[in-house]
Amino acid sequence: MKPTPKTFHVKSFGCQMNVYDGERMGELMAAQGMTATDDANAADLVVLNTCHIRERATEKVYSDIGRLRKVAREADRPAPIIAVAGCVAQAEGAEIVARAKVDVVVGPQAYHNLPGLVAQAAAGAAAVDTDMPATAKFGVLPARRKVSPSAFLTVQEGCDKFCTYCVVPYTRGAEISRPFDAIVDEAKALVDAGAREITLLGQNVNAWDDAEGRGLHGLIRALDRVEGLHRIRYTTSHPNDMREGLIRAHAEVEKLMPYLHLPVQAGSDRILKAMNRSHSRASYLALLERVRAARPDIALSGDFIVGFPGETEADFADTLSLIDEVGYAASFSFKYSPRPGTPAAEMTDGFVPEEVMVERLQRLQAAIARDQAAFNAATFGKRCTVLIERKGKLPGQMLGKSPWLQSVHLMTDAQIGDLIEVDIVRADPNSLAGVERLRDAA
Numbered sequence: 462m463k464p465t466p467k468t469f470h471v472k473s474f475g476c477q478m479n480v481y482d483g484e485r486m487g488e489l490m491a492a493q494g495m496t497a498t499d500d501a502n503a504a505d506l507v508v509l510n511t512c513h514i515r516e517r518a519t520e521k522v523y524s525d526i527g528r529l530r531k532v533a534r535e536a537d538r539p540a541p542i543i544a545v546a547g548c549v550a551q552a553e554g555a556e557i558v559a560r561a562k563v564d565v566v567v568g569p570q571a572y573h574n575l576p577g578l579v580a581q582a583a584a585g586a587a588a589v590d591t592d593m594p595a596t597a598k599f600g601v602l603p604a605r606r607k608v609s610p611s612a613f614l615t616v617q618e619g620c621d622k623f624c625t626y627c628v629v630p631y632t633r634g635a636e637i638s639r640p641f642d643a644i645v646d647e648a649k650a651l652v653d654a655g656a657r658e659i660t661l662l663g664q665n666v667n668a669w670d671d672a673e674g675r676g677l678h679g680l681i682r683a684l685d686r687v688e689g690l691h692r693i694r695y696t697t698s699h700p701n702d703m704r705e706g707l708i709r710a711h712a713e714v715e716k717l718m719p720y721l722h723l724p725v726q727a728g729s730d731r732i733l734k735a736m737n738r739s740h741s742r743a744s745y746l747a748l749l750e751r752v753r754a755a756r757p758d759i760a761l762s763g764d765f766i767v768g769f770p771g772e773t774e775a776d777f778a779d780t781l782s783l784i785d786e787v788g789y790a791a792s793f794s795f796k797y798s799p800r801p802g803t804p805a806a807e808m809t810d811g812f813v814p815e816e817v818m819v820e821r822l823q824r825l826q827a828a829i830a831r832d833q834a835a836f837n838a839a840t841f842g843k844r845c846t847v848l849i850e851r852k853g854k855l856p857g858q859m860l861g862k863s864p865w866l867q868s869v870h871l872m873t874d875a876q877i878g879d880l881i882e883v884d885i886v887r888a889d890p891n892s893l894a895g896v897e898r899l900r901d902a903a
C-alpha cells in the first residue's frame with residue numbers, strides 16, 4: 462500500500478501530441494482533486510509521458526525512473542508512484558513493470574483510465590492498460606480550463622503509412638479522425654480558456670476527414686469562423702495527403718498561418734523507396750511548388766533522417782541538393798535509429814557506420830542552419846503580427862511568434878495573449894527582434 466497521491470507532475474517527451482496528451486492527463490488528475498507541481502522530485506505521482514521514436518528517446522525514461530528514486534531515497538522520502546505513459550508504454554507494456562518496477566503503464570489510447578490505474582497502484586498492485594479503443598478517451602476527459610495563447614488540439618491520431626523505419630503505426634495505431642463537432646467545440650472551449658492560436662495536431666493531420674468528406678480544409682474553414690480565434694496551424698502532414706482543398710485554404714483563409722511542416726526524410730528516390738515513403742523527390746518538389754503558388758511567403762519545414770540502411774554518399778548528396786532546392790525556413794534532422802519490430806531494423810545491407818552518420822548529420826545541419834538564417838534575414842524590415850506568448854529575460858521584454866513561426870523578442874507593455882503589429886528590426890539566425898507599431902492589430 463502507498464498513500465493516495467495528493468500532488469502530481471507530468472513530464473512529456475517526444476512530439477507535440479505527447480505535449481497535448483500530457484496536458485489532458487494533468488487536467489484529469491486535477492479533476493480528481495490532485496495538485497500539479499513543477500518539481501518532479503516533490504510529487505507523489507510522476508507521469509512520464511514517453512516517446513519511442515528513437516533509441517535514445519526510449520532509454521531516457523529508464524534513466525529518469527532511476528533518478529527519481531535516487532532523489533527520494535537521498536531525501537529520505539517514500540518513492541513516488543511512477544506511471545509510464547505514451548509510446549514506450551504502448552510498445553513495451555508490462556515489460557516496463559518487469560524491468561523497472563514501475564507502478565502504472567498506460568498507453569496513449571487508454572490514459573483516460575489513469576485515475577483508476579493510479580488507485581490500483583496505490584492499493585499495491587501494478588496496473589497496465591495498453592488497450593487501443595478508437596478515440597474513447599476524448600469523450601470522458603474533463604473540459605479544458607486555462608490554456609496558453611497558443612494551444613494544441615488533437616484532431617487525428619495514428620498512422621497507416623508504415624514507413625519502414627517508424628514505430629508510430631504500432632504505438633499509435635491506425636489512422637482515426639475525431640468527429641468534426643467535437644473538434645469545433647473543443648476549439649471554442651480553448652478560445653474561452655485563453656487560446657488565440659490553435660495548432661491542430663495529428664500524426665498525419667492532413668489525413669483528417671469525416672463521412673461528408675470535408676477534409677482538413679473544411680475543418681480549418683469552420684475554425685476560421687470561431688470568434689476570438691486569430692491563428693490556425695496544423696502539424697504534421699504527409700505529402701500524400703496534401704489535397705488541393707488544403708492548398709487552396711492557404712491562399713484563402715486569412716487565419717491559416719503561412720507555415721507548412723512537410724517532412725520528406727531523404728532526397729534520393731532509391732532511399733525514399735526503401736523507406737516506403739510512397740512519394741518521390743519529384744512529386745514532393747512539385748507539391749511544394751503548388752503550395753508556394755498558393756501562398757508565396759509560406760515558410761516550409763521538414764524532417765530528415767541520415768544514415769538509413771543503404772544510404773550512399775550519392776544518396777546523401779541528393780538530400781543536400783533537395784535542401785538547396787527547397788530553402789527550408791526550419792528543419793529537424795536525425796540519425797537513423799533502428800527500432801525493434803520495424804522492417805528497416807531487419808535491413809542489414811548497407812549499414813552506415815556511426816561516424817559517417819555523424820559527419821552527414823553535421824553537413825545536413827549546416828545546410829539547414831544556412832537556410833534558416835537566410836529565411837530569417839529575408840524577414841528583416843517586414844511588418845507582421847506577433848502573438849505574445851511569454852515574458853523575455855530582460856525587464857519589459859516579451860517573446861512571441863511571427864506568422865512564420867519565428868521567435869520574436871521586443872520591448873513592450875503588451876500582455877501575454879496580445880496580438881500586436883511589429884516591425885522586424887533585427888534578424889538573427891535563430892530569432893528576430895521587433896519594434897511594436899499599433900496595439901491590437903488583430
Ligand code: SAH
Pocket residue numbers: 514515620626627628629664665697698699724726764765766795796797798799800
Ligand atoms: N508523422 C510524422 C512524424 C513522425 S516522427 C511524419 O511522417 O513526418 C517525427 C520524425 O522522426 C520523422 O519525420 C522522422 O524524421 C523521425 N524518425 C522517425 N523514425 C525514426 C527512426 N527510426 N530513426 C530516426 N529518425 C526517425
Ligand code: SF4
Pocket residue numbers: 620621622623624627628629630664665699
Ligand atoms: Fe512514421 Fe511514416 Fe507514419 Fe510519419 S508517415 S508517423 S514517419 S510511419
Ligand code: F3S
Pocket residue numbers: 474475476477478479511512513514547548628629632633664
Ligand atoms: Fe514519439 Fe510517440 Fe510522438 S513515438 S514522436 S511520442 S507519436
